[in-house]
Amino acid sequence: MALAGLPAAAAPAGAPADLVTATAGNPFVDGWYADPDVTVYDGTYWVFPTTSAPYDDQTYLDAFSSTDLVHWTKHERVLDVADVSWARRALWAPAPVERDGKYYLYFGANDIQGDDELGGIGVAVADRPEGPYVDAIGEPLVGAFVNGAQPIDQDVFVDDDGQAYLYYGGHGHANVALLEDGMTSLGRFEDGTTFREITPSEDYVEGSQMVKRGDTYYYMWSEGGWTGPDYAVSYATADSPVGPFGPARRVLSQDPSVARGSGHNGIVNVPGTDDWYLFYHRRPLSQTDPNARVLAYDRVRFDADGVMQPVTMHVQDDFADGNSLGWSTSGGDWRARRGAYTVEASGQARSLLDTRFSEVAQEARVTLRGGRGDAGLLFRVSRPGADVLDGYYAGISAAGSVFLRSSQGGTWSRLASAPLPRAVGRAHVLRVEAVGDRIEVHVDGTRRLAVTDGRHGRGMNGLRAARATAAFDDVVVAPAPDDAVAMYGDCDHGALLGTYAEGDHLPPAPDAVSSLRVPPGWAVTLFDGPGQTGASLTKTASDGCLVDDGWNDRTESFRVERVGG
Structure with missing residues (x-):
């Protein structure tokens, strides 16, 4: 749900007014979810997604709330098909809105393919944001194809004058309709029509979303196939909530180093600021199941002309949320706690991100707390078996050195090393920069090692410790184009x-x-x-x-x- 003119009130308690991205890590909640919409109720952010599963198993909706965009509380089954007499499956794309003390949740159900089937867009109501929501009218609000638009993927937008609009549409067509004050019936435009087609581009597929910034309306949608790597988000602007809309611009695309299938977004403004965040789903690179989708959010910014800048899928984790979602561990005792990622390793231990960077700059704050071993950064990792992997490891040794090693089939070879005083008990900013076969290792802002080695060209990123107790913080992984x-x-x-x-x-x-x-x-x-x-x-x-x-x-x-x- 997108609101126009969010009030200039204080930001939600603890909300970082200048949050760079999801610095506490994406995905930001656990589980397979898709199609997130986001709103703010009384100083709390609420995210309502689709449960990502086979259509027959999509019979309920969960929600998540947060006061700071970092710590999230799960609210299970806020809406269930058992409470909607005409719905049986494919419960999709919830759109939340509050009006006159009531909370409304618009949803798609049954994935109808023609007007001879029962289903479409419904509306549920509750007395609290977390529900439980119940069917408000006992039948679909939109239950047929109009202008070729499948009745799915709805969004509700309330303009500054109080007029509410319903945007929706699949099968390559989009419509807008007026919502009456009661929010459970449709009104008519001045020409007497109920629906107006506003398909903004020949590439439009689904996922309508409307937001207003200043006097400009931003209509957003998804393109490409949701099961494929070409899923993306575009937008167009207008001076009116019903268009006409200007040329389409791409704002979110897949990143072959981070995730595929990124799309179907919500967008939210931090109240009292000009900070905006794009919420969306994406598929981790190692996943082949189309329904293996996770929720993410990243910062979206506007230039001086109001043009949305393309969103970057940042890879960062400061572990402020107290979890390690997105990390896959092997060996050792890994825990996210007190704003750091700690490990106790009697042997070899690693934690990997599902990334595939080639030209890469990777950094973390590494504290070697004890033991006789080492800790540091893994990059360009491939074939990560239970006990072996191929790739590079830049680390800090308790013996008092910084080093770079290469592994082939689990056999490590040292490529370079240099003395490092006070290696134990002190936090060091460890960074690697790998471009082609040139690899540099920096400690606390100073380049300490530089080697030429081309054995590993692309792979996962992560952290490692061996025979040591260590803590990691402020992890960042970014592309490193040559000489930039x-x-x-x-x-x-x-x-x-x-x-x-x-x-x-x-x-x-x-x-x-x-x-x-x-x-x-x-x-x-x-x-x-x-x-x-x-x-x-x-x-x-x-x-x-x-x-x-x-x-x-x-x-x-x-x-x-x-x-x-």
């Missing part, structure tokens, strides 16, 4: 924010950049205004902190360019 600009949130080249190729960019959070790396042959121009405006500072062949330049935490936008021949 890297930006960091700390002056010691810690807190990697991202790596950037040629073009105009927005930092992942405004006023977050404290240091940067600009390789020879490149220039980066920092701006203290959006859309490459305002005062500027240009850096070439730089590897330093921005404090001395008076630019610490000041960058609102920037431009990366090649210079020289």
Whole structure:
């Protein structure tokens, strides 16, 4: 559900007003879910998704709530087909809205393929956000195909003037209808019609979503096939909630290094701010079951002209949520607690992310707490068997060194090492940067190792410990294009924010950049205004902190360019 003009009230308690992304890790809840919609009720965020399962097993809906976008509470079976006389399966895409103290949940059911079948879009009502919801009218609100639109994937939008709209449609067609004040019946447009077709693009498939920012209406939808890797989200804008809509722009695509099948989104604005988050589902790379979908959210930003910037599926985890969802462990005792990921390993232990990066920059804050062994970062990992794997390992040794090793079939060979004083009992920012066969290892912002090795070109990312007790925090994995600009949130080249190729960019959070790396042959121009405006500072062949330049935490936008021949 998308609300127009969210009130300028205080943000929900504990909500980080400048959250870079889901820094506590995606997926943000456990289980197979899809089609999330999101809203805010009385300072609490609510996410209502589809239960991702075979159609005959989609007979109920769960919900999740949070006051800070980090810690989530599950509310089971807020709606069940047992409470909807005409529904039997394929309970889809819930859309929540509150009106006059009542909570409404619009849903699709039965996946009808023609007007001779019973099903379509229904509406349920409850006295509380968590339900239980019950069928409000005893029949579908929309129970037939109109303008070629299958009655599924509904969204409800309430404009500033109080008028409510129902957007929906599958089979490549989209409609909009007016909702009456009671929210359980449809009104008519001025020309006497109940439904108006608003299909925004020939690529439209499903997943309607409407949101308003300022005076601009953003209509969003999903394209491609939900079971395939081409699922994506696009949008178009208008000056009216019923269009006409401008040209389509892509805002979310699959990332072959992170996840496939990303789409069917909700979007929410943090009240009292201009911070926006896109909620969506995606399929982990190792999963082949079409219903193996998880919920994720990432920051979406707008440029000075109101254009939505493409969403990046960030790979980060600061473990602030107290869980390790998305990590797969082998060996040792791994636990997410007190804002860190700890392990006690008497032998070899690892925890892997379902990623497939090649050119990669990976960073974590690593504390070797005890033992005689080591701990650090795994990257370009393939064939991860129970006891063996192929890939690279950059670690810190209790003996007082930083090292880089390669594994082939479980046999480790040392590629390079260097002394590291105070290796035990101190948190070190450990980072690897791998581009082609060139691999660098940095500790606390200083490059300590550089090798050339091409044995492993692509694979998973993770953490490892051997015969040690260790803690990991602030894990970041990002693409590392050859000879590109890297930006960091700390002056010691810690807190990697991202790596950037040629073009105009927005930092992942405004006023977050404290240091940067600009390789020879490149220039980066920092701006203290959006859309490459305002005062500027240009850096070439730089590897330093921005404090001395008076630019610490000041960058609102920037431009990366090649210079020289």
